[in-house]
Amino acid sequence: SQQGEEDPQALSIQEGENATMNCSYKTSINNLQWYRQNSGRGLVHLILIRSNEREKHSGRLRVTLDTSKKSSSLLITASRAADTASYFCATGNYGQNFVFGPGTRLSVLP
């Protein structure tokens, strides 16, 4: 299975700190996406990174992809209470459906 697995399962940090969560997968992929889910809401697409890319930025978000290690990381800089949510990675190959991992629960404490 190419399912991504996020690590850690849960993370608590103070406001203003950086949060890093990782996603590992088992087989080669074409692209990887990160999503955020606030409690009781649907998932929101954050960023997509292709297998030929190593790093992408979007505001306070930085995503890296290391295809040799079959892993990706999501860094949220200068975290805010509003960043409290679950974060999911989804891995995919052309013509196949994306597979979501179980997620990382991030708590940002004031």
Place this chain on the structure above:
Amino acid sequence: NAGVTQTPKFRVLKTGQSMTLLCAQDMNHEYMYWYRQDPGMGLRLIHYSVGEGTTAKGEVPDGYNVSRLKKQNFLLGLESAAPSQTSVYFCASSLDWAGGYTFGSGTRLTVV
């Protein structure tokens, strides 16, 4: 606002009852998906559609049926609800296979 709309938002069913969940998108997306989300298990794909009139099975299709008669709508049916189908159901759509998914806000279903 453009997006994915799911109805209903909440529903309680008795074992053996049937129901249909409706998903509507106004972004002209080709692909549509139905997922279920259970604690600690992430999202699991039930059925999906790559265009009007097409449907296909996902990871956990048993006990569910779907239809995509119009491009903007994707219906999920439970013919005979079971307690194991208690879950939160999400619909999503995308422009193509690689596009970022747009999710609805979910339907919380309880089967008693």
